[in-house]
Amino acid sequence: MANYSTSQFKNGLKLILDGNPCSIVNNEIVKPGKGQAFNRVKFKDLITGKTLEKTFKSGESLEAADVMELDMQYLYSDGEAWHFMDPDSFEQYSLDSEAMSDSINYLVEQDSCVVTLWNDNPISVTPPNHVILEVTDTDPGLKGDTAGTGGKPATLNTGVVVQVPLFVSIGEKVRVDTRTNEYAGRA
């Protein structure tokens, strides 16, 4: 794959850093008053999800990472692997729980998710921004209970726990913002 030098760095560029594909989150050019220019860069490691910072000498270059983000349909899970299908090629990809990470909380069969591929291997999944899940367990919200605005915890069908308003009951479908794990209205 091609190399990118610091003059080509920009947000979203995917490069290999310490063997892992990383995406540039912030690229700051810093030039000390009496010194040469540096690129102070914040990366997101696409495998570990961690943020890292590195400062480069101007002119340094990094290998580009062959990363693609494809829309795929979530098929099913057997508890050990989660299976997705590219609707254009009908190719199937699977990920283990480590690669799935938190996205396991928001999977609904047939939903379209973004699967990130590195060298054609799926490394992570991003669910849609909002998903509709069913409440499987929650306390009944007592009428007249106006103590605080925190609401109450509710367990949803995927196992994830979300704070919901007191009036939400078991069996109801709710919309959840997958980026913040917050209740976003009834469905």
Place this chain on the structure above:
Amino acid sequence: MRDKSYLRKRHQLIKKIRNFFDLQGLLEVQTATLLDTPTTDVYIDSVSSIINNDINSTVVRYLHTSPELEMKKLLSNGSGDIYQICQVFRDNEYGDNNFNEFTMLEYYRIGYDIHALMDDIINLLSAIGIDPKVTKISYAEAFSNYGNIDILSIDFGDLKDIALGLGLSTDFLWIEDLQMLLFAHLIEPKLKNLPVCFIYDYPESQSALARVDGPVALRFEMYLGGIEIANGYDELQDADIYYERFLRENNKRVELGKKAHTLDNTFLTQMQKTIPQCSGVAIGIDRLLQHIS
């Protein structure tokens, strides 16, 4: 295009700066911007042009990258304390915070050491409406607190090992460049939460045109919210040392494959008439303005 509220804010800032200096009896000066020689700074390039081409002249003139040398000529001629607000020009500057042209405030106080000058700058900040908590730490303290490195004693080889361990480049010819990389990587991000921070007593390797006292240069910088705003020195007085410093910078330029520059002999000759002991500072006005709400 800047809107009226920005222009008004800028006008107020310049007015307050002038007022601050006028009350203290400093003279405002305008020194020549088009110079005969370029800056010898290793990493700063002068914008230049051939002038009077109409009459077949091949003379090249250089826009000043700072008014430092011209103002020092005035000091050596007995000007007393002086200040200047002017546009400065630098080639090969890019990024969101670096421009080819910007506004500089530069001033000199006779009889002040760098600590007295830093206090004066704090008063100036107050006069323009910046009044927060001030942090003052030495370069060595910054590195030991934030980087766990004994920066003044560590040698180039050991410093490279530290850089390698951090995954940083070690492709540098001189220790000062690696010191600056580590400062940008380890220290500057920690200064982001400090509204006003002075770093003083730079390593001798980064003395620029400051007087040196043992292992340290009597040089300081001011950071506002982690951004470099000002650079100041207890000014070099000895003409021979000025010559040495210019040579050193020029040689480094050559080693980096850059053009060697003719030295400013007028300046060097003028420095035979020694400037009084003084400290001076250059402050970036555009960046300063960004920090005033």
